[in-house]
Amino acid sequence: MKIIEVKNLNKKFKIKEKEKGIKGSIKSIFKPEYKTINAVDDISFSVEEGEILAFIGPNGAGKSTTIKMLTGILYPTSGDMMVNGINPSKERKKLAYTIGTVFGQKEQLWTHLTPYDNFKFFGAIYDIPNKEIETRIEELKTTFELDEFINTPVRNLSLGQRIRCEIVASLIHKPKILFLDEPTIGLDPVVKENIRKLIKQMNKELGTTIFLTSHDIGDIEKLCKRVIIINKGKILMDDTMNNLKYHYLNKKIIEVKLKEKVDLQDEEGISILKAKGNNLKVEIDITKKDMADVIKLLDVDKIIDINISNIPLEDIITSIYKDAKALSI
Amino acid sequence: MRKYLYIYKATLIENLSYIANILLGFINFFIMIFVFVNLWQYIYSDSSQIINGYTMEQMIWYVLTTEVLWYGSKNKVLLQEISNDIKTGNIAYNINKPYNYVFYILSKHLGEITIKLILYIIVGILIGLCFIGPIQNFNFINVPFILLTLILGVLINSILRIIISTISFWIEDSTPFHWVYDKMILILGTLFPIEMFPDFLKPIIKCTPIFVVTYGPAKLLIDFSMQNFTQIIIAQLIYLVVSILIVAFLFSKGVKKLNVNGG
Numbered sequence: 001m002k003i004i005e006v007k008n009l010n011k012k013f014k015i016k017e018k019e020k021g022i023k024g025s026i027k028s029i030f031k032p033e034y035k036t037i038n039a040v041d042d043i044s045f046s047v048e049e050g051e052i053l054a055f056i057g058p059n060g061a062g063k064s065t066t067i068k069m070l071t072g073i074l075y076p077t078s079g080d081m082m083v084n085g086i087n088p089s090k091e092r093k094k095l096a097y098t099i100g101t102v103f104g105q106k107e108q109l110w111t112h113l114t115p116y117d118n119f120k121f122f123g124a125i126y127d128i129p130n131k132e133i134e135t136r137i138e139e140l141k142t143t144f145e146l147d148e149f150i151n152t153p154v155r156n157l158s159l160g161q162r163i164r165c166e167i168v169a170s171l172i173h174k175p176k177i178l179f180l181d182e183p184t185i186g187l188d189p190v191v192k193e194n195i196r197k198l199i200k201q202m203n204k205e206l207g208t209t210i211f212l213t214s215h216d217i218g219d220i221e222k223l224c225k226r227v228i229i230i231n232k233g234k235i236l237m238d239d240t241m242n243n244l245k246y247h248y249l250n251k252k253i254i255e256v257k258l259k260e261k262v263d264l265q266d267e268e269g270i271s272i273l274k275a276k277g278n279n280l281k282v283e284i285d286i287t288k289k290d291m292a293d294v295i296k297l298l299d300v301d302k303i304i305d306i307n308i309s310n311i312p313l314e315d316i317i318t319s320i321y322k323d324a325k326a327l328s329i
Numbered sequence: 330m331r332k333y334l335y336i337y338k339a340t341l342i343e344n345l346s347y348i349a350n351i352l353l354g355f356i357n358f359f360i361m362i363f364v365f366v367n368l369w370q371y372i373y374s375d376s377s378q379i380i381n382g383y384t385m386e387q388m389i390w391y392v393l394t395t396e397v398l399w400y401g402s403k404n405k406v407l408l409q410e411i412s413n414d415i416k417t418g419n420i421a422y423n424i425n426k427p428y429n430y431v432f433y434i435l436s437k438h439l440g441e442i443t444i445k446l447i448l449y450i451i452v453g454i455l456i457g458l459c460f461i462g463p464i465q466n467f468n469f470i471n472v473p474f475i476l477l478t479l480i481l482g483v484l485i486n487s488i489l490r491i492i493i494s495t496i497s498f499w500i501e502d503s504t505p506f507h508w509v510y511d512k513m514i515l516i517l518g519t520l521f522p523i524e525m526f527p528d529f530l531k532p533i534i535k536c537t538p539i540f541v542v543t544y545g546p547a548k549l550l551i552d553f554s555m556q557n558f559t560q561i562i563i564a565q566l567i568y569l570v571v572s573i574l575i576v577a578f579l580f581s582k583g584v585k586k587l588n589v590n591g592g
Contacts, residue, residue, distance in 0.1 A: 073421045075585050096427040106422055112343045124335040125428055 003177060003209050004047035004070065009079035011040040011065050011233075039065040041233035042079070049176075052203055052210040054224035054241075058321050062233040063213045067179050070211070071101055084176050097126060100170030100208075104182035108166060111155040115146060115165040118154065119172055126173035133172070140168045143205075144198060160191035167198065177209045178202075184216050196222050217314040229320055236320060248316040254282045254294065257305040262298055270294060283311075332428055333436040340440025351445050355452060358400045365392045365520070366460055381524040387551040388522075389461045393453050394547035395519040401449035402483050406438040411494035412503045415587070424584060431491060431576055438487050446483070464551055471553040478558070479546040481565040486514075486542045488572040495576065498583030518543040541565045 017035050018028040040062045047053050057063050068074040070083055072092030081088060086095045102108075109118045116137065123133030141150060144164050149157055154165065163183060170178060180199070184192045200223060202208055214220060220227060220241075227244055229237040237244070258278045266272055269289030274281035284294055291308070366389055373385040383391070411434060414420040424430050457464075493510055496503040518539030523531055534540065545561035 068421060071425045073425050074587060092424070093427050096425055099425075101422075101425060103422065106419075108422060110339060110343075112346070113339060117339070121335055121339055125332045125426055127332070127427070 001049045002046045003049040003051075003084055004045075004211070005080075005082045006046065006066075006070075007044045007080045009040055009043050009066070009069065009081055010038065010077045011062075011069060011074060012077045013037045013039050038233045040069070040076070043230070043233070043235050045228055045235065045238055047209060047211065049209055050203070050207050051226060052199075052212065052224045054220040054227040055211060055213045055230065056215075056220060056227060056317065057230040057236075061231045063230060064181060066230070067101075067181055067211070067213065071099060071179060072096070097173060098176050100173070100175035100178045102163075102166050102170050102178070102180050102183050104163065104180075104185040107154075107162070109154045109162070109169055112153055114151045114153055115157075115168070116150045118165065118169055122169045122172045128173060136172055136174075140171060143201065144168050160187050160194070163187065163191075163195060164198070167195070167202075171202065171206075171208075174206070175208065177211060180210060180212045180214075182214050182216075183212070184214065184219055192216070192218065199223060217312075217317065221313050229317065231321060244316065245310075245313070248311060248319075250285060250287050251311050252284045252286060252291070253309050253311060254280075254284060254298075255307040255309075256280050256282070256298060256303060258298070259302045259304055262302060264297055270297075333432050336428075336433055336436040337440040337443075340437045341443055344441055344444050348444065348448075351448055354400065354445075358396065358449070358452070359456075361396055361400075362393060362456055365389065365396075381522070383522060383524065383551075384465070386461050386465065390457055390464050390551045391522050391547045392520065393457050393461075394550050395543040397446075397449045397453040398479070398482065398486075398543055398546065399515065399519050401446035402442050402486060404438055404441050404445075406434060406441055407487060407490035407494060408507055410434070411491060412497040415494075415497040415583075416501065418587075420587065431580055434491060435484075435487055439483075442483070466552075467550075468553065471549070474558050475546060475549045475553070478549055478561050478565060481562070481569065482542045482546050485538065485565060485568045485572060488569070488576055489538055489542075492572060492576050492579060495579045495583050498579075498586050513537065514539060514543060522548065538568065541568045 014034045014036055016028065017033045018024050043062075043066070055063055055066065065074060069076050070081060070088055072088035072095050075089050083095060084098045086098070088095050109115070110121065113121065119137045119140075120133055123130075123136070128136070141147060144167065146161075146164065146168065149161050154162060157165065167178075167180075167183070183199070184195055187195065196219060199210060199212075203210055210223070212219065212223060224241055226240050227237070228235055253273070256279070258280065261278055262280070264270070264272065264275075264280065264282065269285045269287075271283045272280065273283055280298075282294070284291065295303075295306075369385055369388050369392070373380065373388070378385065380388070411420075414423065420430065423433060426433075489510070490507070493506045494503050496506055517526075517534055517537070523534050523540070523544055526534060534544075541561065541564050545565065549558055549561065
C-alpha cells in the first residue's frame with residue numbers, strides 16, 4: 001500500500017533581490033525586485049508502507065522543502081500529495097497525529113525538562129491518556145536504552161543521548177511515518193551506528209515507514225533499500241539501492257604497488273588517478289576494458305601488492321550530482 | 330485543553346529557576362514608582378484635593394496598579410519569540426505539532442508571567458500600603474470581580490501582542506508596531522486615568538485597548554461599582570472575541586505565506 005503519494009508537486013519561492021550598496025538598498029525600498037525560485041520543480045514519487053527511503057541531494061536541492069510540504073508546514077504552489085491518506089495542506093493537524101519528525105539540526109525537546117517530562121509533555125500534546133503514556137515510555141526506554149539518563153535535564157545530555165531522546169519523543173504517539181532530517185549529523189561513528197541500528201529495529205518491529213534525508217552515505221547505505229536523488233528541485237534518480245550500485249559498479253579502482261615503475265597511460269577504459277613512485281591508482285571501466293588485460297599491462301611479475309575495489313557510494317552519488325550540474329538541470 | 334495546561338505548567342516550572350532575574354527587574358519598577366509618588370504628591374498640593382474625581386491616594390494606587398500590570402506582564406515570548414520564529418523559520422517546528430500555535434504561545438507566555446505577575450502584585454500592594462496607605466472604601470468582596478477583569482486584561486493584552494507579532498509574516502520586523510503599542514499603553518493608559526484627558530479624547534480612549542487592559546482593572550480597584558464592572562467586563566468580552574477572531578484569521582493567512590528555506 002502506498003503511504004505517500006506525490007504528483008507534479010511544485011514550490012516556488014519569491015525572493016527579494018537587492019543591488020549592492022546603500023543605493024541598492026534605497027532603490028529596493030521604492031522599487032523592490034523579486035526573483036522566483038523553483039525550489040521543488042514538478043516532482044512525482046510514491047513511498048510504500050514500511051519502506052525506508054533515502055531522499056538525498058546536495059544543499060539547496062529541495063529536500064527540506066519537500067519534507068516541509070509533506071508534513072504540512074509549507075503550502076505547495078501546485079500539485080497533489082497524500083500522506084497516509086491525508087492532504088497535508090488541508091488537514092495539517094490531523095496529519096500531525098500520524099507522523100513523527102526528527103530534525104538533527106533542531107531541538108524539539110524542551111531543554112530544561114528531563115527526557116521523561118518531555119515524553120509526558122509530547123504524550124499530552126498528542127492526547128494520549130496518562131496511563132498509556134507511561135506504558136509507552138517504558139517500552140521505548142528499554143528499546144532505546146534510556147535508563148541511565150531519563151531523569152537528567154536534556155541540556156545536560158550528550159548529542160547522541162539527545163538524538164536518541166528526540167527519536168523517542170517523535171515515536172511516543174506511534175506514528176505511521178517518521179521523517180528523519182539528517183538524524184546523525186555531528187555524531188561520532190559509534191553513536192551513528194547505534195542510531196542506525198535503532199532506526200532499523202523500529203522499522204522492523206513497528207513497521208514504521210521511514211523517510212530519511214542525510215548527507216551521510218553510511219546512513220543511506222546501511223538503512224535504505226531505495227533512494228531518490230533530487231537536485232535543483234528535480235528528481236534525478238528514483239531507484240533501488242542495488243540498481244544504483246549495479247549501474248555504477250562497472251567501474252573498479254585498482255591500487256597497486258610495483259617492484260619497478262610501469263609505463264601505463266590513460267586510454268579507453270583506463271584512467272590513471274594517481275601515480276607516485278612505484279605506486280599506482282587506476283580507475284577501470286570493465287565494460288570497455290577487461291580486468292585481465294589491465295593486469296597484463298601492469299605485468300603480473302612486477303606486482304608486490306594489489307587491491308581491487310568498487311567505487312565508494314559517496315563517489316557514485318557525487319558524480320550523479322556533478323553530472324546533473326554539467327547538464328545544468 | 331490538557332496539552333495547553335501542560336505547556337503552561339512546563340513553562341512555569343522553568344521560570345521557577347529564574348526568580349533572581351525577576352527580582353532584578355524590580356529595580357526599574359521601584360524607580361518608576363518613586364518618581365510617580367513624588368510627582369503626584371507635588372501635583373496634589375493638598376492631600377484632600379480632588380483632581381478629575383481622584384484623590385491623591387486613588388491616583389497613586391491607580392498608577393501603582395497599571396505599573397504592576399505593565400511590568401508584570403511584559404515578556405519576551407510575545408515581543409520577540411513569535412517574530413523570531415517567523416523570521417528564522419523556526420515556526421516550522423511548531424506548526425507541525427497537533428496544537429494550535431497561537432494557543433501554544435499564549436500558554437507559554439502565561440506560564441512565563443504567572444510568577445512574575447504574582448510577585449509584582451505582592452510587592453505593589455506592600456509599596457502601596459507602606460507609602461500611601463490602604464485604599465478608601467475598599468471592600469474585599471469585590472476582589473474576585475477585580476481579579477477577573479485583571480486576568481482578562483492580561484489575556485487581551487497578550488492576544489493583541491500576538492496580533493502585532495503576526496505582522497512578521499508580511500513585513501520583516503514587527504518591533505516598530507510593538508513600540509507604538511507600548512507607548513500608547515504607557516502614556517495613555519498607565520500614567521494617567523482616562524478622566525485626566527480632554528473631553529473629546531475620552532470616548533476615543535475608551536474604545537482603545539487601554540480601557541480593557543489597564544484602566545479597567547485599575548479603576549475597579551480604586552473605585553469599585555457594579556455599573557463600572559459590567560461596562561468593563563462587556564468591553565473585555567467583546568475585545569476578547571474580536572481579537573481571537575483577528576489572530577486566527579491573520580495566522581491562517583500568514584502561514585500560507587511562510588517561506589522556510591533550507592535546514
